[in-house]
Amino acid sequence: MNTLVKNLNKLVVTFLQENGTDLESSWMNSQNQNSIKNLLSKIEKNKNKDPNAPKRGKSAYLFFCTANRDKVVKDMGKDAKATEITKELGVRWNKLKDDPKRKKELDVFEKNATADKVRYQKEMETYVPPPTLVKKVRTGPKRGKSAYLFFFTANREKVVKDMGNDAKATEITKELGKRWAKLKQTKKTKEFDDLAAKDKARYFKEKSEMSSEDAPAEVEAEVEAEPEAEPVETKKLSGYQLFCSEKREEYRKKHPSAKPSAVNKLLSTAWKGLSAEEQSVYKNVDVCK
Numbered sequence: 474m475n476t477l478v479k480n481l482n483k484l485v486v487t488f489l490q491e492n493g494t495d496l497e498s499s500w501m502n503s504q505n506q507n508s509i510k511n512l513l514s515k516i517e518k519n520k521n522k523d524p525n526a527p528k529r530g531k532s533a534y535l536f537f538c539t540a541n542r543d544k545v546v547k548d549m550g551k552d553a554k555a556t557e558i559t560k561e562l563g564v565r566w567n568k569l570k571d572d573p574k575r576k577k578e579l580d581v582f583e584k585n586a587t588a589d590k591v592r593y594q595k596e597m598e599t600y601v602p603p604p605t606l607v608k609k610v611r612t613g614p615k616r617g618k619s620a621y622l623f624f625f626t627a628n629r630e631k632v633v634k635d636m637g638n639d640a641k642a643t644e645i646t647k648e649l650g651k652r653w654a655k656l657k658q659t660k661k662t663k664e665f666d667d668l669a670a671k672d673k674a675r676y677f678k679e680k681s682e683m684s685s686e687d688a689p690a691e692v693e694a695e696v697e698a699e700p701e702a703e704p705v706e707t708k709k710l711s712g713y714q715l716f717c718s719e720k721r722e723e724y725r726k727k728h729p730s731a732k733p734s735a736v737n738k739l740l741s742t743a744w745k746g747l748s749a750e751e752q753s754v755y756k757n758v759d760v761c762k
Contacts, residue, residue, distance in 0.1 A: 481512055523603060527596035530589035533582040537569070538562050540582075614679035617672035619753035620665040624653050627665075669753075712752055716744050 531539075545561050546553065553561075569575050632648050633640065656662050717740050724736050724743075731739070744752070 484508060484512060526602065527593055527600055530591075530593040531586060533579075533586040534566055536582045536585045536589075537566050541565065613683065614676050617674075617676040618669060619750050620662055620669040621653055621750060621753060623665040623668040623672075624656070624662070625649055628652065713744050716740070716747075716752075 541562060542558065545558055545565070549558060549561060569579055628649060629645065632645055632652070636645060636648060653662075717737075720740060720743065721736065724739050725731075728736065728739065
């Protein structure tokens with residue numbers, strides 16, 4: 474935390490020194506704002522860390538940097554920037570790795586890294602994180618998969634074969650998306666729509682069969698909030714309406730003092746935060762109101 478405060482103070486002092494006038498526009502400069510965001514993200518990340526947790530094993534490169542930083546600073550002078558020093562350490566590290574005559578020197582750093590990795594693994598075997606940092610595991614039935622996810626599972630290997638083993642995961646996913654879009658345009662997704670509907674029915678059935686003793690609180694709330702299906706002639710619930718019906722009670726319990734309008738706002742924000750695949754879980758449910 475002290476390091477983060479120091480960095481934040483350094484950022485503000487530098488900003489004030491470089492921007493004597495027109496502070497507002499300078500402060501809102503995109504480059505300056507990105508620096509602030511990066512620093513705050515580090516603070517948020519460290520907030521969920523246990524300071525007493527075992528330290529991860531250092532790499533051979535980090536052991537090299539520790540052993541050589543002072544020498545590099547001396548060679549480059551005290552006026553050298555931290556980025557310049559880091560860059561020079563990288564250059565010297567690459568020279569060390571590429572020089573067969575210096576293999577013994579390289580082996581020292583690699584052995585240190587291996588020993589530190591073993592140390593970390595042994596410490597983790599007996600490490601017990603504080604209760605406040607233990608993530609709560611949600612129990613209950615696994616949510617039903619969307620039609621697209623069934624299509625993805627059924628066609629991924631074929632796409633990999635068509636594109637070759639050198640294709641990147643992002644390229645494969647993009648190609649699957651294109652093929653799925655073509656299926657939708659030609660209205661040939663029935664096979665996967667049926668699988669999704671069946672899996673969704675399985676999900677709600679398993680939830681309804683859970684006894685109150687076995688079901689966790691949030692699952693019970695979802696079961697209670699689940700709307701009962703009425704005659705087919707009535708209007709079908711939208712994915713967003715179903716999501717709200719399922720989650721409203723859960724949000725009320727989390728925010729007991731919140732007004733109904735505030736709960737609605739929270740639900741709306743949560744819905745917008747879902748991915749397209751996660752939203753499709755609700756959109757593919759055949760529930761009427």
